[in-house]
Amino acid sequence: MSLSIRVSSSVSCILLSHSSPKITLVVFYNTFYPSPLLTPQGITALQHVKSWSINVPTTIHAVEGSCVVVPCQTQPHSWVTWYQYHTLSYPVVYDKLNPDAVKDQFRGRTSVPGNAAEGNCTLVINNVRGDDNNLRVYVWIHPDLTKQKFYDQTVTIIVERHAPIISVQKQIVDEEFFHANCSIICSCPFSPPPLHWSISSFLKNSSLMAFSQKVQGQWLYTEMMHGLATYEMHKSTMRCSAQFTTLTTESQQITLSILYKPVTVTLIPEKETVMEHGSIMIECTVNSNPRPHVYSWLRRQMDQLSEINSTQRRMFFSNITRDTSLSCIAHNEVGLGKSNWLHLNVQHAPVILPESSCHLTGEVLQCVCQARASPNAFIYLTIDGNNSLPSFFNVVFTNKTNVVSGEISGLAEVQTIVTCTAWNSLGNDTKQLSISSLSSSLPVWLSILMLPGVAWLFGCAVFIYRKHCRNRLVDFAPFHRLWLCL
Template identity: 25%
Template sequence: MWCLKLLLPLLLIVNDVSSQWNVWVPRDISAMTDTCVVIPCTFMYPSGIRPYRGVHGIWYYGQPYPQLFPPVVFKTRTDVVHESYKGRTKMLGDLQQRNCTLLINSLGPEHSGRYYFRADLGGANIYTFPDFAELKVLERPDIDVPEEIVSDESLTLTCYAPDNCPDMSPEIEWMYTDYLPDPEFSSDYQEEGNTVVLSRTLVFTPRPVHNGQLLGCRIYYPNTTLVYERLVSLDIKYAPRSVWVNVSSEVMEGSSVTLHCEVDSNPPPRISWRFGTQELLWDTASNLSLTVDDVTPAEEGVYTCVGDNGYGTMNTSLYLAVKYPPREPVVNDTLTVLEGASLMLHCSTQGSPPPTLTWLKDGELVGAITADELSVLEIESITPQGDGQYRCLAENEHGRASSSLNITVEYAPVLLDESKCTVVREGVQCVCIATGNPEPTIEFYLPDLNVTINETEGRFNFYTHTDGQTSTGMIKLREKGERASNDGPAVNVHCSISNVYGRESVLLELQQEKKYLMAVIVGTIGGVAVIAFIIAAVRYVGHNNKKENGFPRQDVVLENPALYYSAVKKDKQNLRKKVGEDGDFQPAGSLAGMERQELNYAALELSGPREGLSGRGDDGSSYAEIKAK
């Protein structure tokens, strides 16, 4: 039956061909090992040739040229064939009918190759046809797998089994399909060029999870032990379906950190690490690590891993927090303000975690402690006590930093309580102490003498001392004339203090120092006697001089009286102590009642002695006597 089906198309071809040497064989034909194959064949020769002693034929393997001694597969004149074909080949066609169909049994892989037919019509009418049939002896089934399998797109797989052996019919089944999503199966029987192929098709929609899964096709022949199998591993292309990175992390400034990224996709993606819009690193791989050395606060932020394999893109981000101690705070510049002004001091810094900001003035806490990177200290209507150093201290768990500024408060001068005139051993000492910013200028005015004593008054040795914003001025009025009355000497000394913001003038009151009076009372009797003697001698000499000059007694005022001065400290107790250490004291009786009496005379220190008017004091200083009513 199979041979009759084969000969019908061959006869049709014979009627149509011209009278030339010609052959028809299938170009490709296949069979499974250990089975058989039928190679359909028909040939033509010129019509003018009359076969001599019938038509004979030869099948060669490999090449058509007998002179090269190719293996003989089959030969009609003799059974001398190549040993690999002994007992395996048989001519199924009738050569007289131009049918050269060949059967080969018990196929092995070594039988794969090209087969050529040679027609022998006797005499010189021998012709080897150049056309050939190429046989493929299969050890495993053929599976048609698409070059590209994409996830979520329908996939069709076809398994083929050749059916070119008349005595054996194959069957096909798919293996390992239990976990496929809704698989569909179908069979087909294809016949082309007198060759037959049986196929079994599997259709399903793969998912990424099926990547790498094994599927198998099995060919078996009923009633035989022949079974052939082939496995394929599915290469499912899918876009990145997961991108894994480190969780957000914290690192210290200056340390190193490694960020890992893994992408699940097929094929492996192009992985890139990005910081903002900047691409830091990339590679084509399934994972990629980014190492950041010597981390700085500028590298804090969002890091993104992007995976792209041409089938899709996916990314995942993490936040890298950089911890560091506070930076040196930025504060206002040093300020000079006027008393009563309102200020806002700003302090800003950076730190991670955000630092606490504390304002200190001269080491003492002022204002509130804030947990932020900006702190504002408000000072309303500043007073002179607000003058000083202000420091902003920033602290977090990793360290501290601070910055300072100075505030200078300028204000009008203020006279201090320590300003006064006091009775001392030599006479009356007047001290004027004032504070202000800029430091005050101090002037003394003696209305009775119509004299203003300041630094520009070159006739006087004027003593002043400045200590920061405090100015001190001092003069001494020395009594050298007649004894003062019991009410004490009368003083009329004005102190003027001034700076660019104001001026004030006050009359200094006379106060008797208790310490000085106590020293006078407990003075030695010898000291009192000596002082009394000196006073008597002075009065006597003065009385005689008046008589000799021939003019009555009158007051004398020097044009250039000098001031006795010494260093004065602000501390009242220190000032009194210095007064009490001057040496000997006058008797207490000679100073009784000085407070209400006018000053009869005073000894003022000069820059140099003047003839007739100068003398030497007990302490070696020069003085001149003047009288004032």
């Protein structure tokens, strides 16, 4: 008995015998469709046999947001179709001739850019998504006039999400160049994601250099940043991000440590004032990295300079006198920095300054008394022992830092006695001011010395007139016209 079986629209089979356990089919070919032929177990197909082979990996890792390249190599062909592996149907991943047949999940995202004449059947999937994970695909070669079982050679795509990795060199020094790397793993060799840096605004003269390398079937894309470090960057943060088509991933945040010499050195006294011949504790605060290991303490007192080296940032000073100034030099492994001079506010009793005195011009007396003290002193002046000044005297007081001045003026006699007293909470000082007389006219001796000079000038004028002007002037020329003859 013969039985005709319709296997597909293009293949007819005639049953020749069924007397043995094996069924024999005679196959007549019309046109073979690109869909794979499922052969029931125990059926032997008689075909024109041509040797075809493909070379594809069993698994490949893709990065979400990137593209994935599924390498495929076979003999020269006309075109290929890629399918998603399925036990009951044939979902199309890529079909050049019938793009509408491509499954919605892959439409517009797949391509086969290789040269078919060279046997390249590589598949590219753009914008890899999370739901592409564990996708199994296989290729079908056209024309397919041979026995193909490429659905047995599937490629499993494993989707991973990667964030950039940021790193900096171990030691960064102020005013020196340093570099930082931002690297991202991607599965798309010809379109790495753009990298964006989040860095300190104090970075100077920065530039970027990019390169990539293949690592375990994927590509490591790296941007290296060069820049001039500044101490203001110390403890600032840095990170980078990768901008894929459908998502953005960020690196971990790192905190920069910049080595720099002391840039701000400040002296802080434990109290604002100190009593003369007393003591005080001073702290030297420093902005540096690392912390100073040596402090040089400078003391300037009565025009004498002394220095003390110490490992302590606090120093005790005793026997403080007025006009004492202190400074600190901090040293670390990078360099040194010096503070400004700190002028101590030393409290002491008033002292009347030597420039305090009086001047008598005619009958007008002017007196100035100056006293240095801390806190500022109060000044009062007496004339001939009277605590209250006459009403016709003018009095003016001025205050400066630690110096107070008192000035009086009025009619007085040479025999007047002026006394100045300055006092504050710590003591007082009293001094009788000296009086010097000033004349409003020239002294007699100065007038006598000037007479020979006047006579000499008169003689010179007469000589010049007689020699140069007599022949030119008919009348006697007055001396006020003598300049006409010169």
